[in-house]
Amino acid sequence: MIKLKNIFKWYSSGFVKTFVLRDVSLDIAQGEFVSIMGPSGSGKSSLLNIIGMLDDPSEGEYYFLDQPVHKMKEKHRSELHKNHIGFVFQSYHLIDELTVYENLETPLLYKNIKSAERKAIVADTLDKFNIVGKKDLFPNQLSGGQQQLVGIARAVITTPKLILADEPTGNLNSAQGIEIMELFKKLNEEGVTIVQVTHSEKNAEYGSRIVSLLDGRVEQAYA
Amino acid sequence: MYKNYLKVALRNLLRHKVYTFINITGLSVGIAFCLLILLFVKDEWSYDTFHPQADRIHRLAVKEITSDNQEYFGTSTAFVLAPVLKQSLPEIESTVRVATHRNLIRRGEAVFSENIHVVDTTFFQVFNFPLVKGNTATALKNPGTIVLTEETAKRIFGEEDPLGKPITVQLRETPYAFTVSAVAKNTPSNSSIRFDYLISFENAKNIWGERAFTSFYQVYGENYVKLTASGNINQIQQKLPAILKQHLGEDHTGQYLVLFQPITDIHLNTDFPEGLEPISDPAYSYILGTVALFVLLIASINFITLSLGRSIDRAREVGVRKVVGAVRQQLILQFWGEAVLVSLLALVLGLALTTLALPVFNELAGKKLSYSLFSTITLTSLLLAFVVGLLAGIYPALFLSNFNPVAVLKGRLQVGDANLYRRFLIGFQFMLSIGLIICTLVMSQQLRFLQNKNLGFDKEQVIIIPTGVGDNEALRIFDRMKNNLQNHPAIAEISHSVFAIGEGWMEADYRDNTKTVRPFMMNIVDVDFLKTMKAHLVAGRDFSREITSDISQGIIVNEALVKEYGWKDPLGQRLPGPNFPAHQIIGVVADFNYESLHTPVKPLVLALSDSLLRGADNVMIQASSRRKIMVRVKPGNLQTTVSLLEQTWKKDAPNLPFNYSFVDETINNQYQRELRLGQMMNYATSFAIFISCMGLFSLATLAVQKRRREIGVRKIMGASLQNIVLMFSKEFALLVLFAFLVATPIAYYVMQKWLQDFEYQVAISPWIFLLAGVLSLAIALITVSYQVIKAALANPVDALRSE
Numbered sequence A: 001m002i003k004l005k006n007i008f009k010w011y012s013s014g015f016v017k018t019f020v021l022r023d024v025s026l027d028i029a030q031g032e033f034v035s036i037m038g039p040s041g042s043g044k045s046s047l048l049n050i051i052g053m054l055d056d057p058s059e060g061e062y063y064f065l066d067q068p069v070h071k072m073k074e075k076h077r078s079e080l081h082k083n084h085i086g087f088v089f090q091s092y093h094l095i096d097e098l099t100v101y102e103n104l105e106t107p108l109l110y111k112n113i114k115s116a117e118r119k120a121i122v123a124d125t126l127d128k129f130n131i132v133g134k135k136d137l138f139p140n141q142l143s144g145g146q147q148q149l150v151g152i153a154r155a156v157i158t159t160p161k162l163i164l165a166d167e168p169t170g171n172l173n174s175a176q177g178i179e180i181m182e183l184f185k186k187l188n189e190e191g192v193t194i195v196q197v198t199h200s201e202k203n204a205e206y207g208s209r210i211v212s213l214l215d216g217r218v219e220q221a222y223a
Numbered sequence B: 001m002y003k004n005y006l007k008v009a010l011r012n013l014l015r016h017k018v019y020t021f022i023n024i025t026g027l028s029v030g031i032a033f034c035l036l037i038l039l040f041v042k043d044e045w046s047y048d049t050f051h052p053q054a055d056r057i058h059r060l061a062v063k064e065i066t067s068d069n070q071e072y073f074g075t076s077t078a079f080v081l082a083p084v085l086k087q088s089l090p091e092i093e094s095t096v097r098v099a100t101h102r103n104l105i106r107r108g109e110a111v112f113s114e115n116i117h118v119v120d121t122t123f124f125q126v127f128n129f130p131l132v133k134g135n136t137a138t139a140l141k142n143p144g145t146i147v148l149t150e151e152t153a154k155r156i157f158g159e160e161d162p163l164g165k166p167i168t169v170q171l172r173e174t175p176y177a178f179t180v181s182a183v184a185k186n187t188p189s190n191s192s193i194r195f196d197y198l199i200s201f202e203n204a205k206n207i208w209g210e211r212a213f214t215s216f217y218q219v220y221g222e223n224y225v226k227l228t229a230s231g232n233i234n235q236i237q238q239k240l241p242a243i244l245k246q247h248l249g250e251d252h253t254g255q256y257l258v259l260f261q262p263i264t265d266i267h268l269n270t271d272f273p274e275g276l277e278p279i280s281d282p283a284y285s286y287i288l289g290t291v292a293l294f295v296l297l298i299a300s301i302n303f304i305t306l307s308l309g310r311s312i313d314r315a316r317e318v319g320v321r322k323v324v325g326a327v328r329q330q331l332i333l334q335f336w337g338e339a340v341l342v343s344l345l346a347l348v349l350g351l352a353l354t355t356l357a358l359p360v361f362n363e364l365a366g367k368k369l370s371y372s373l374f375s376t377i378t379l380t381s382l383l384l385a386f387v388v389g390l391l392a393g394i395y396p397a398l399f400l401s402n403f404n405p406v407a408v409l410k411g412r413l414q415v416g417d418a419n420l421y422r423r424f425l426i427g428f429q430f431m432l433s434i435g436l437i438i439c440t441l442v443m444s445q446q447l448r449f450l451q452n453k454n455l456g457f458d459k460e461q462v463i464i465i466p467t468g469v470g471d472n473e474a475l476r477i478f479d480r481m482k483n484n485l486q487n488h489p490a491i492a493e494i495s496h497s498v499f500a501i502g503e504g505w506m507e508a509d510y511r512d513n514t515k516t517v518r519p520f521m522m523n524i525v526d527v528d529f530l531k532t533m534k535a536h537l538v539a540g541r542d543f544s545r546e547i548t549s550d551i552s553q554g555i556i557v558n559e560a561l562v563k564e565y566g567w568k569d570p571l572g573q574r575l576p577g578p579n580f581p582a583h584q585i586i587g588v589v590a591d592f593n594y595e596s597l598h599t600p601v602k603p604l605v606l607a608l609s610d611s612l613l614r615g616a617d618n619v620m621i622q623a624s625s626r627r628k629i630m631v632r633v634k635p636g637n638l639q640t641t642v643s644l645l646e647q648t649w650k651k652d653a654p655n656l657p658f659n660y661s662f663v664d665e666t667i668n669n670q671y672q673r674e675l676r677l678g679q680m681m682n683y684a685t686s687f688a689i690f691i692s693c694m695g696l697f698s699l700a701t702l703a704v705q706k707r708r709r710e711i712g713v714r715k716i717m718g719a720s721l722q723n724i725v726l727m728f729s730k731e732f733a734l735l736v737l738f739a740f741l742v743a744t745p746i747a748y749y750v751m752q753k754w755l756q757d758f759e760y761q762v763a764i765s766p767w768i769f770l771l772a773g774v775l776s777l778a779i780a781l782i783t784v785s786y787q788v789i790k791a792a793l794a795n796p797v798d799a800l801r802s803e
């Protein structure tokens, strides 16, 4: 599903290039649950953003579903992104002015889904995540765990093939964290590919594979 | 999708109430101000357009240039003119003459002093003045019929039906019986012909005499012509010289030009002299329009800067929306739509404000504007609000939608460029405010100067009572009143003159011994005139009752006249014309401003009788030449003095209406245009300052909010309150300084231009600029410091913990 070939990412300030990713090559197959680990500043988020097409690599090739993302026009790329990828963030990033219901509805709006169908999908998702009772609340009326639940629900509502999660449990207590990880496991079992960034060994164990980053390079796993 | 946008927009507006309040009130004040000015300008520019085929109606003006280059230019023209031209020019379809005559109208016991329009029977064919009662074809057919407007009919007849009722109209000294033949609608406010009464032109000979119908040199009214559909002014102008030559006679020297002024051009063309109705300066429309746009611009800038200031708040939403699939166009549309929404909300409030403010505005503008929701103005304002929303929203929309989601969601957002742009906008806003402050200050200084300038006489405490009757009767009334009043403790002096201060005095010209045409101004006065006015003699003596030759021979001239003739010793001199009867200068009065301060003091002759005029070639009279009684009262209760005058009048002039005016008020009325502009400028400037202050206040709030942590850290590191306030104020102070440097020369230039309208100008003092600069700096610093001090006084630990 995902094929990264010799990906480099650097930032230049003045004449100095700061390398964030160095020669990263990575293959992720459909249905995998991959955990990316590594010390702070090692480039985990950068890598995830490139996979999620939020950011471009400075060099290298990226194939998504066998299509060359690095050669694509902006419009095509955002179509791919919109239809196949869901994002989950450490700090949830819900829209404060929208209710739970409306937050869930937003991605569907951008996919131009008709009103009746939209209603059905949102109702389904609310049901599935057990948050029907919270649908008219605003994000600041929810606990962190509940907010992250909504965040994940929003990520999966468009039935993406791939979910990218950047430290999804980073702001949660351990009980909430376990709940979220169980949810990811269940989604993975339903066939969704998941790539998560995590600092926690325990969370990483939910996944099927661990990719370790150090200083922008993939550390060879001795598995 | 739009519902989603609308919800976010409305919730954002509700959540940030202060910000919303500032945006919407600012914009709505701007919009309301623009709408009022729009109504004003529309009224000004629509003058006389309500006549059918108005483009074919012209007023005749005459420009005479004598062989020695003296120029006479007037829109009051000879009664022969239009008929003579119509005879020879097939291009002229019809002609109408319009003249006014102020005299007494009686109905039973009641007497009114009224302004009567004397017009040709073609009046109703050429002009569009509909009747509510009566028939336009017959209303003026009979010389003994009179047409009243609804308003006048109500005033004279109350609720009674006036049609067919008798009414007595005095023409010169003779009362005539008239019958009301029709009632006309009140003349629209945007008409250059405004009448209360119409009588047929047949009556004109009883007012101005037979000669007025044959002479090219007696001018009493306006001539209008309506051209045929194919009539062409250029063709007419080619034929004119031959036609005029025929009527003026072969021996006529110099030029006699007849100009055709389109009727729709009358109100705003200041190149032509004023006719029967006051005209207006188009510059005032432009000035007010510009000022209104400034106010709107300042409000729009608030909108932009506040949107940008709050962009950090909205950045996360942008990031999230992009991550869940929004493309940039959709976000641009969203934020742009929000801007338009805000301006439409402002429009609703603006329309309400317009309706509320209209009476006050009418008072200020001296107009009778009306506003209805179902008019083109509403449509225009909708468009205006839309454009404001689009223009004010474009930059914030582009700016916000451009955020990179990765950077935003990581909180690594750079807002550097927007800051520069914002600074520029705030600077611009200050520039407009400072400019407006300077202009307002200069204007009010000039107006105060006009009102306080020493006019060469004492304008306070003088009451003018127009007699409204012919000379013999007027003088009889005066003698009786003087007898009754002169020893009354409330009365200081009593006198009379043909023309009062504040109205146009008569202008005469004559050919001197070298055949050069020499004009002078003149007034016919009473012996005590100068004493009553408290004007000062600089040489010779005042008129005297003991010296009988004064009546026919003594004249007093002003310094301007002495200067014009270059006399070292003016006393005993005479005007060097061969036709003047015996006369001599007995005194010289110091120049006093008998006309408005727009014009210099012209050479003036004061005499006790009109005998001198026998030697004049032309005499031009604009105001009523009926005597006015002038009373200087002693300081005290004016109201009781006025009633005393009224009681005396009722006794001494039974059956005549009592009217009065104060000289100082009449003088102030000469500057009404300027006073009105000044007052509107005051309002505009207050709005502008208020709106920019609100904007600045909320910007400062945002700036301080964003830097609360920094303030906390600096305090912990030992910064004092002053250090922190200074840090924030420096930026704004620099902006004000910059704005000041740009605004000052522009405002100076504009005001210099405006002052050129006046013969007597106040010197623009540098203090005004300094004051404007210091004022805006103070306002800016107070606004900013309030927020900074609040933040700086807070416990730094709180600020740091909350991050």
Ligand SMILES: Nc1ncnc2c1ncn2[C@@H]1O[C@H](COP(=O)(O)OP(=O)(O)OP(=O)(O)O)[C@@H](O)[C@H]1O
Pocket (backbone or CB within 6 Å): A011, A018, A020, A038, A039, A040, A041, A042, A043, A044, A045, A046, A047
């Ligand atoms: N816009 C940028 N400009 C310059 N350097 C950047 C930029 N974005 C990221 N970096 C640098 O790239 C490196 C990798 O950042 P990244 O966010 O990918 O690390 P991370 O592994 O996710 O760290 P953490 O565990 O703290 O989230 C860091 O050293 C960071 O300073």
Ligand SMILES: [Mg+2]
Pocket (backbone or CB within 6 Å): A044, A045, A046, A166
């Ligand atoms: Mg990270």
